[in-house]
Amino acid sequence: MDTATFNDIGAVIEADRAHVWHHLSQHKQYESIDPRVIVEGKGLRVWDATGRETLDAVSGGVWTVNVGYGRESIANAVRDQLLKMNYFAGSAGSIPGAIYAEKLTEKMPGMTRVYYSNSGSEANEKAYKMVRQIAHTVHGGKKWKILYRERDYHGTTIAALASGGQEERRAMYGPFPEGFIPVPHCLEYRSQWGEVADYGLRAANAIEEVILREGPDSVGAIILEPVTAGGGVITPPEGYWPRVQEICKKYGLLLIIDEVVCGVGRTGAWFGYQQYDIQPDIVTMAKGVASGYAAISCTVTTEAVFEMFKSNPDDPMSYFRDISTFGGCTAGPAAALENMRIIEDEGLLANTTAMGERLMANLNTLAEKHAVIGQVRGKGLFVGAELVSDRGTRDPLAEKSVAAVVGGAMKRGVQIGMTNRSVPGFNNTLCLSPALMVTADQIDQMSTAIDEALTEVCG
Numbered sequence: 001m002d003t004a005t006f007n008d009i010g011a012v013i014e015a016d017r018a019h020v021w022h023h024l025s026q027h028k029q030y031e032s033i034d035p036r037v038i039v040e041g042k043g044l045r046v047w048d049a050t051g052r053e054t055l056d057a058v059s060g061g062v063w064t065v066n067v068g069y070g071r072e073s074i075a076n077a078v079r080d081q082l083l084k085m086n087y088f089a090g091s092a093g094s095i096p097g098a099i100y101a102e103k104l105t106e107k108m109p110g111m112t113r114v115y116y117s118n119s120g121s122e123a124n125e126k127a128y129k130m131v132r133q134i135a136h137t138v139h140g141g142k143k144w145k146i147l148y149r150e151r152d153y154h155g156t157t158i159a160a161l162a163s164g165g166q167e168e169r170r171a172m173y174g175p176f177p178e179g180f181i182p183v184p185h186c187l188e189y190r191s192q193w194g195e196v197a198d199y200g201l202r203a204a205n206a207i208e209e210v211i212l213r214e215g216p217d218s219v220g221a222i223i224l225e226p227v228t229a230g231g232g233v234i235t236p237p238e239g240y241w242p243r244v245q246e247i248c249k250k251y252g253l254l255l256i257i258d259e260v261v262c263g264v265g266r267t268g269a270w271f272g273y274q275q276y277d278i279q280p281d282i283v284t285m286a287k288g289v290a291s292g293y294a295a296i297s298c299t300v301t302t303e304a305v306f307e308m309f310k311s312n313p314d315d316p317m318s319y320f321r322d323i324s325t326f327g328g329c330t331a332g333p334a335a336a337l338e339n340m341r342i343i344e345d346e347g348l349l350a351n352t353t354a355m356g357e358r359l360m361a362n363l364n365t366l367a368e369k370h371a372v373i374g375q376v377r378g379k380g381l382f383v384g385a386e387l388v389s390d391r392g393t394r395d396p397l398a399e400k401s402v403a404a405v406v407g408g409a410m411k412r413g414v415q416i417g418m419t420n421r422s423v424p425g426f427n428n429t430l431c432l433s434p435a436l437m438v439t440a441d442q443i444d445q446m447s448t449a450i451d452e453a454l455t456e457v458c459g
């Protein structure tokens, strides 16, 4: 069957219903309704198997397709590369792998080395393995614990879940490996310490308290999202990041920044951490690196981290003994190179900043009209609106009602997202992350759909 010209959509839906196990989905519903099958995309628009067109405000559902759908130049770059050389194990180099690593690190002052794999979870696993190996080779078996923050997410594999601060993702998948320790979240709207004058400092100091409790000798690293994504679109409070950086230096922690969502333009800078003047030791990224045109993730390190794995060439166990078979696929860096060129040539960082401001302003205007909007948060085209049933008490709006708002926007032709299976009782934040070349008209179409959906669901 030639899938590109295969037009018996009914047969496709039946094959899907009978054989595909969808991600994050309860399948009982598909006994009475058809599973959704997406067949085409162009720019920010997608069409499903019924021919229905939707404006995608979530870049492929999970903040991924940063440069939009139907990019012929990326398809051509991947095709040309596949015909020239599709694969060789990552113990050898490749042309696109070398060139992309050079261009990427040019955008990340202080970072020099790129380790390729294929998903955000895997990129984080590599970072954890680096920390664990450094604990053995440099710290005599100490500093093996890795801190993570409540509400952050770092992936779906067991170790990544062990470092996940979203209970509904972790539940029932334990027991987890040892040595992943939570620190408090930094969402001031849900302050754990009541009203404090300097919440950012308080939340950062909470990390120090955990380090002191665990013993500084035992803690080797902390992993943090610059802006928490699926945990509620949490932008860091004033004063948070400088203090975090200070604490890392004071106790000799490697700072791992998870840029899987924030990376490659999403916040209006190449990387989210650059918005907050952070100097990381390890940076992981995936989704927007090639906008979903190929599977690729990167674990990027400083030369100092890299050096620790080559200082003892006589010891056959001291280098980084890790492999990712598909980390050697050349389609990833070939697509990533063209993805980066598009962002540069089309001025998409500036557009992200401008359109992000418009989206925030629109949602803040909606908040004047809809008391159900408790708080609007975001950076660039990475925006969330937390819904509450009562502004005074800040009680979260019931998840079913939040889902009804998402459904209401969908009825109006706009796909938005919401936090889901994340923090118990707090799956109440609407999420927007459109492609970086979104226009003002499209931003306004998104906010109008949300406005009407809120009126329909909440009055």
Ligand SMILES: Cc1ncc(COP(=O)(O)O)c(C=O)c1O
Residues within 6 Å of the ligand: 062, 118, 119, 120, 121, 122, 153, 154, 155, 156, 225, 229, 230, 258, 259, 260, 261, 286, 287
């Ligand atoms: C911040 C963050 N890190 C890591 C991941 C895991 O990425 P992947 O699904 O590619 O394994 C995700 C996925 O949503 C994410 O949001």
